[in-house]
Amino acid sequence: MLRNSLILLVLLGFAAAVFPLVHSYEAKDTLTGVAEHYANYGKEEVGAANLVSAVVVTYRGFDTLGEVTILFLASAVIGLFLKVSETHTKDSRSVFFKSTEILVTASRLLVPMIMLLGAYIFINGHLTPGGGFQGGAVIASAFALLLLSRPQKQFSHKLISVIESISGITFVFIGLLGILLAGGFLDNHIFAMGKFGTLLSAGAIPIIYILIGLKVGSELTGIVRNLKESQKVG
Amino acid sequence: MQLFSIEYISLVVGFLILLIGIWGILTRKNILKMVIGFSLFDTGTHIIIVALGYVRNKTAPILDQANLQTNTAQKIVDPVPQALVLTAIVIGLGVTALMLVYAMKLHNEKKTLNIEKYNDLKW
Numbered sequence: 001m002l003r004n005s006l007i008l009l010v011l012l013g014f015a016a017a018v019f020p021l022v023h024s025y026e027a028k029d030t031l032t033g034v035a036e037h038y039a040n041y042g043k044e045e046v047g048a049a050n051l052v053s054a055v056v057v058t059y060r061g062f063d064t065l066g067e068v069t070i071l072f073l074a075s076a077v078i079g080l081f082l083k084v085s086e087t088h089t090k091d092s093r094s095v096f097f098k099s100t101e102i103l104v105t106a107s108r109l110l111v112p113m114i115m116l117l118g119a120y121i122f123i124n125g126h127l128t129p130g131g132g133f134q135g136g137a138v139i140a141s142a143f144a145l146l147l148l149s150r151p152q153k154q155f156s157h158k159l160i161s162v163i164e165s166i167s168g169i170t171f172v173f174i175g176l177l178g179i180l181l182a183g184g185f186l187d188n189h190i191f192a193m194g195k196f197g198t199l200l201s202a203g204a205i206p207i208i209y210i211l212i213g214l215k216v217g218s219e220l221t222g223i224v225r226n227l228k229e230s231q232k233v234g
Numbered sequence: 235m236q237l238f239s240i241e242y243i244s245l246v247v248g249f250l251i252l253l254i255g256i257w258g259i260l261t262r263k264n265i266l267k268m269v270i271g272f273s274l275f276d277t278g279t280h281i282i283i284v285a286l287g288y289v290r291n292k293t294a295p296i297l298d299q300a301n302l303q304t305n306t307a308q309k310i311v312d313p314v315p316q317a318l319v320l321t322a323i324v325i326g327l328g329v330t331a332l333m334l335v336y337a338m339k340l341h342n343e344k345k346t347l348n349i350e351k352y353n354d355l356k357w
């Protein structure tokens with residue numbers, strides 16, 4: 001009883017804290033502050049047609065580097081957790097059910113197409129909605145489908161970590177090149193800017209997004225793989 | 235304040251999802267359901283942030299048409315909250331995966347997901 005009333009109290013407290021925000025909310029009619037600057041000068045300064053990409057990769061590129069680091073940290077801790085439990089059940093056998101014919105046949109057709117879609121999403125991240133994180137997640141979903149349809153299949157853990165490390169290091173290296181060749185860390189003017197709205201434009205943004213896509217894709221694939229490997233009876 | 239405008243509806247829905255998430259975290263006994271509560275909390279926050287970046291009758295901040303490329307600030311919604319939510323979604327994914335793996339570890343130890351059975355740190 002006391003517990004329930006405490007919970008109710010916490011919920012009411014939260015509701016009271018957020019109610020003024022909802023009550024006094026008015027939609028804006030114009031952009032203000034930093035968003036106005038991004039909107040007016042983004043085309044000249046960054047050259048990416050997708051302004052969200054311009055903000056994520058260049059204006060707040062340092063933030064994105066930190067985000068990639070957090071994702072890496074999460075995947076590393078997951079790997080550590082599952083590695084430790086793996087040693088307990090080393091000699092146990094795998095308990096995978098046989099996949100159905102429909103799933104196996106469909107995955108043969110769909111996996112390459114899903115990977116292609118993921119690559120398309122991160123290569124066009126500076127032009128259309130999408131980008132490295134989304135494309136990477138789509139690629140990892142292709143690997144998840146592959147693992148569902150063929151559970152006995154082993155992925156090379158080494159290949160995953162090599163792709164992940166190389167793309168992470170190259171990301172930082174491109175950021176450092178920005179200090180030497182352009183205005184500062186992660187400045188995208190280190191390559192030719194190209195024509196606005198075409199695939200080869202916006203300087204370093206497509207390259208950074210390809211690297212992020214590969215890194216996120218391999219990290220999430222590593223998580224899925226680690227989870228699968230730990231599915232054993234004790 | 236228009237009650238049935240798109241930004242107002244999404245703001246209210248976001249806050250409701252956030253409150254449902256807190257309720258789930260506080261009341262559920264099953265660890266997996268608590269993780270779902272955290273996920274709902276996360277999603278509610280994302281909806282609120284995107285709703286706050288809405289500008290009335292403006293379009294997405296993607297300059298793929300020529301008429302958007304001049305006087306851009308008068309024609310698009312705020313790109314900054316969208317970029318922040320993009321960041322938050324990825325971090326939420328990592329944190330959710332971590333919580334699920336931790337739940338799996340706990341289940342391996344005690345063969346139960348009921349939070350009341352985990353009283354080692356209780357005083």
